[in-house]
Amino acid sequence: MARYGMVIDLERCNGCRACMEACKVENATPRGSYWMYVFRFEQGKYPNTKVSFLPRPCQHCDNAPCVKVCPVGARYKREDGLVATDADRCIGCRYCEVACPYGVNTFNWKEPSESYYLNWNDPDVSKVSGGAVPPYRDPDLDRRYGPEHRRIAGGGHHKDVMDKCTFCVQRVEDDRDPACVQTCPLSVIQFGDLDNPDSAVSTLVRTRANFRLLEDSGTDPRVYYLGGQEPGEQSRQIEAPEAEV
């Protein structure tokens, strides 16, 4: 069985964040929720400073701390390497979120209908839309996936359950690349079977210098970074966090 993984070439990335946008469109994530997130950070002391970019999907760790701590088995590891979240089983305790060193989990703090790109219940908007609320629910995201038939694509983004990057399971099971991979204009992100030695991702990992994020946490991530360098304690974020939901 294929065991998927991702390779991200930091030498190509220019921080355009098209992958974040593609992810939001594909997965219809609520406001403030970024399954794919691109760090824009600064390192060094003036005048020797450098701005770097680092796309951060879920690392789909082989020894995932979130899987370990989930009290009900809503977060689980699939045989194809994906780390999935079962929306029906999640109880909203948010232990996975504090256990994850990468900060990839996004909780659904409220019912998301009013906080997508546009608030359709806003009086100004409904004047134009005539009160119509377009269907947000993507049937692909509501389906059940894998041999275990569990709802893991994040459909509906139900209030009080945890979400995170799914490696676009709805596309992967359909033999398509995840949305971020397909959209990236510079082919920064590659996706494929890391168990197959002839796959593009395996070749890249074998032939180019690479690192994985926070490897000393023992998480054994399935996302490899080529070129660039791992952000350290001295790296500074260059933009403020957005806390609005």
Added chain:
Amino acid sequence: MALLAPPTNQLPYGVGRFSRRWMALIGGLFAVVVFGFIAYITQLRGGLAVTGMRNIGPMGGATWALYVTFIIFFVGLSFAGITVAALIRLARIDTMRPVARMAELLTVVSLIVAAMVVMADIGRPIQAIVNLFKYARPQSPFFGTFTLVISGYLFASAVYLYLDGRRDAAVCAKVPGRLQRFHRIWAAGYQDTPEERSRHHRVTGWLAIAIIPLLITAHSTLGFVFGLQVSRPGWHSALQAPAFVVLAGTSGIGMLLVIAAVMRRGLPSGDQLREEIFTWLSRALAILVLVYIYFVAVELLTTIYAGAERERAFTEAIITGQFAWIFWLSMAALLGTLVVLAVQRGRPGISLGWLITAGLLVQVAAIGKRFLVVVPSQTDGTLLPYGQGSYSPTWVEIAIILGLVALGTLLYTGFVHIFPIIEIPHDDDAVVRAPKRAKAAVRAPKRATPDAPGRDRTVTIISIAMVVVGFTLQIVSYLALAAPLGTSTTAADSDPRLPFAPVIFILGVVLVFLAAVVYELLPQRLARRRAVQA
């Protein structure tokens, strides 16, 4: 057969007397509870978005915050309760016996409140209850919190409180009044025969022995919820679990001191809570505060002197950053407790005001330190360059916490008014002081009666069988029936191997402690049935 001497025609310690002032207090507390409930409804409708909590990372928030702080706080309060009660029993500290029941009640009430805070924090409380019973995984540190703390510990404490109260319930049941029925049910036919008494002492002795390891495990488990996580600076520490236990003891003893002081002032014949009790409690409190300060110093030194870069930066953020005021406030409160206790000690007699101050100062420190364990590791402790986060609670969180504090107080004072909170002194406490002689005295006549030994053995065998089966169920369900331990590789690892395996585990815990009830209550049932047959 020593019959229970009916006391005066009035229930002791103000039980059954509902003064107007007390009703006003109840009314006030009830109003706060209602306010908290309204806040909870607001939260259920709007989702947790109405709280100050946000996602770690891109949102720069804390996803565990005030609620989790108070879950730890309330579970911590429960620690001292049953510990003190068990120690009084095991070490035979007779002077302390009047606070034993206060301690037991503190444990039961604070655990109930802690469970309610969990429900407030969790996104989907209904699914949580169902799914935990169905799927709870031993690998998650929450498994221990859920089974040991909430179910096992609460059940064990309730059993202890119940059995320990039977004799007083029997005394109260002799007094006619509205509460008579309640007391009669509680007493469950208790006659205070020498046999029953020795039986009871044997049971509580064993319960006390069983409860002490359970509560060390339970509080450590809560520490492990944090201590086992490498991802958050400030959490991954071997000192986490012991520090949780010690701080739990500190705040619990402090609360017990406050309660004892209030009872001494407020209860009729409250002066039975003699000075030695307060001396003992304040000495225990001082020792625990010193041990905790030592722990804090060790932790600070280790991380600042030799810690990894991130740990050091994080520790510096704790003592100089946005939450530094909480750290210094907590430290000041701990030192203040010591100062207040010293001042109190230097004065003639005891000053309840000073003792209450010390007990409350410790609560400030305990809440502050718990907040510092929970929140800054999320806002200031991300390992990737997310930037600094922030957290401040909203009115909803504060209202729910206040409401639950009021509910706890309500339950406590409510109980005090329907049941004697101080053990009614008995003239025949010889069993406690000289157990061997008393047991011999009990056994001698028993052998004389032809059917007594056989009956006794049946009950003993049943109880021991319950304990053995209980432990077996726990071990088997933990290791073989629940979801497997270790790194999981397939979806199947997320399901229990036998559906509802966690229920079997809890059943095991319950069975072990239910054995105590059976051991105490079954002999009478058997005797009664025999009497009916005769």
